[in-house]
Amino acid sequence: MKLNKTTLLLCAVLGTTTSNLALAAQKAPHNKQKQKQTSSVKNLKQELQQLKQSYRNKIAELEMRLSDIEDSNDDTQENVEQLAIDVSQQGNQKAANTFNPGVWMILNGRFVNYSDDFTYQLPGFFLGNEAGPGEQGLQLSESELNMSANVDDKFYAWSTISFGAEGAAVEEAYLQTLNIGNGFNIKFGEFFSDIGYLASKHTHTDDFANRPLPYEAFLGGQYGDAGIQTTWLAPTDLYWESGVELYRGDNFPAAGASNSGIGVWTAFTHIGGDIGVSQSWRAGLSYLHADVTDRQSPAGDSFTGVSKLTIADFIYKWAPQGNRVDQEIKLQGEYFFRNEQGFFSAANDGNLTNEPLSRDQNGWYIEGVYRFARQWRVGLRTSRLHADNLPVQFNNSFLDERDHTPTQHSLMLDWTNSEFSRIRLQVDSNNLDGNHNNVWILQYLASFGAHGAHSF
Known part of the structure; x- marks a missing residue:
């Protein structure tokens, strides 16, 4: 279950990354045309590298949060299962006390x-x-x-x-x-x-x-x-x-x-x-x-x-x-x-x-x-x-x-x-x-x- 959620999350992030890279690629020629003196391939590579690192950090943060949620769910499930066991062991007696005693008249x-x-x-x-x-x-x-x-x-x-x-x-x-x-x-x-x-x-x-x-x-x-x-x-x-x-x-x-x-x-x-x-x-x-x-x-x-x-x-x-x-x-x-x-x-x-x-x-x-x-x-x-x-x-x-x-x-x-x-x-x-x-x-x-x- 954890692998499926992570895969979906990576796909979503990479899709966003690809879109941003495409936008950056479209902007690069335009910038070169308007500001040929201030734009260079080196700057674009640096910008792209920073963007990739930013998304890597974001992915790591989301994975950590997802792991915490799954661990919490596991603990909750264990508590529920233990509670079910306790109830099954005492349920009949407690139910009898709750809904009984049986009362009848002769x-x-x-x-x-x-x-x-x-x-x-x-x-x-x-x-x-x-x-x-x-x-x-x-x-x-x-x-x-x-x-x-x-x-x-x-x-x-x-x-x-x-x-x-x-x-x-x-x-x-x-x-x-x-x-x-x-x-x-x-x-x-x-x-x-x-x-x-x-x-x-x-x-x-x-x-x-x-x-x-x-x-x-x-x-x-x-x-x-x-x-x-x-x-x-x-x-x-x-x-x-x-x-x-x-x-x-x-x-x-x-x-x-x-x-x-x-x-x-x-x-x-x-x-x-x-x-x-x-x-x-x-x-x-x-x-x-x-x-x-x-x-x-x-x-x-x-x-x-x-x-x-x-x-x-x-x-x-x-x-x-x-x-x-x-x-x-x-x-x-x-x-x-x-x-x-x-x-x-x-x-x-x-x-x-x-x-x-x-x-x-x-x-x-x-x-x-x-x-x-x-x-x-x-x-x-x-x-x-x-x-x-x-x-x-x-x-x-x-x-x-x-x-x-x-x-x-x-x-x-x-x-x-x-x-x-x-x-x-x-x-x-x-x-x-x-x-x-x-x-x-x-x-x-x-x-x-x-x-x-x-x-x-």
């Missing part, structure tokens, strides 16, 4: 009906504060405001604020790393545990209007708290993820934030894969260890000790050629086993104070959901609990299982207008404390905004 409302004499209680089991179907009539049930975004190239952020009958509360708020290497990631903040299958999922993604009995009895619906999580995704053909979690330990089934604010630890592993193009599955094994300090029942009874929960989960999905739009089958189940040891105090029995307690409890549920048309699904679920018999001193406490095994059968039918709205009708046939009762639930779900994809 509306979850329902109408609940049951007989006036129905009381939700599970003999032999502590219950969390939010267990059961709630009051009769119209309800706003745990609607959510969600925000998420990539903070930068290293971190992802998520927050969920829930709205319900009790007001607003922070449900989740955490940072998560974006692949720190070798399949490891870290999450820290307030978040739901990844034990089991349903525990980490928001309730609006469930296939039924409420959680099965074991989740109500053992986790208060689902377990979450302030904590830190480390996961590892194995480099295998099958999906295989394992992790450990540490939690503060304030929330049910823990209490009191024991051990200087590290009252709960968990461990889990999940493995899954595809069977051809139409089938997929996932299985898991999880463990939760909670140090409990003065866990209160709604009636004021308390327990202090250790709670150890083991969960086995499995889910199977079928859709023709992997296309779940018009037809799909889901089979899902989990088994829970818990051992608790410690001391129990009854609120209404002064003789039952700091009584040693050791017991085993278990429960399970299994459910199936069938999409028989693009917008229609039907589902059936059965769940059951069992608690060991306790010594006679516990007979008048709520820990007395009264020889009952709480059982619930649920039937649901839902209509999905789009991925953003759903209406569900569900009936629960309950035999929880020896008395049979049906609970009817009419539920609506709607989401709007930049809603993220749901997990498997």
Whole structure:
């Protein structure tokens, strides 16, 4: 590029030189004729030599200026290229921060009906504060405001604020790393545990209007708290993820934030894969260890000790050629086993104070959901609990299982207008404390905004 510009410049200068020489040649005879005494060939040669030197100097000056301009352009191009590299490395993260976070709202409302004499209680089991179907009539049930975004190239952020009958509360708020290497990631903040299958999922993604009995009895619906999580995704053909979690330990089934604010630890592993193009599955094994300090029942009874929960989960999905739009089958189940040891105090029995307690409890549920048309699904679920018999001193406490095994059968039918709205009708046939009762639930779900994809 430099040679071409210089050549053009030389041609222009030489052309001008030639014209001037021609003019000088024309003037010479004329001058000789007018001033023969003062003109000579020698003077003309000197004049021509001076003219050539002048143009040589001018050409050299122009070449130097041209070289400076080209060097400056090269530096500018290098800066532009480096800037492009920097932008390409950080562009996604900065764009995410500039144009995000993604914000979306989940509306979850329902109408609940049951007989006036129905009381939700599970003999032999502590219950969390939010267990059961709630009051009769119209309800706003745990609607959510969600925000998420990539903070930068290293971190992802998520927050969920829930709205319900009790007001607003922070449900989740955490940072998560974006692949720190070798399949490891870290999450820290307030978040739901990844034990089991349903525990980490928001309730609006469930296939039924409420959680099965074991989740109500053992986790208060689902377990979450302030904590830190480390996961590892194995480099295998099958999906295989394992992790450990540490939690503060304030929330049910823990209490009191024991051990200087590290009252709960968990461990889990999940493995899954595809069977051809139409089938997929996932299985898991999880463990939760909670140090409990003065866990209160709604009636004021308390327990202090250790709670150890083991969960086995499995889910199977079928859709023709992997296309779940018009037809799909889901089979899902989990088994829970818990051992608790410690001391129990009854609120209404002064003789039952700091009584040693050791017991085993278990429960399970299994459910199936069938999409028989693009917008229609039907589902059936059965769940059951069992608690060991306790010594006679516990007979008048709520820990007395009264020889009952709480059982619930649920039937649901839902209509999905789009991925953003759903209406569900569900009936629960309950035999929880020896008395049979049906609970009817009419539920609506709607989401709007930049809603993220749901997990498997």
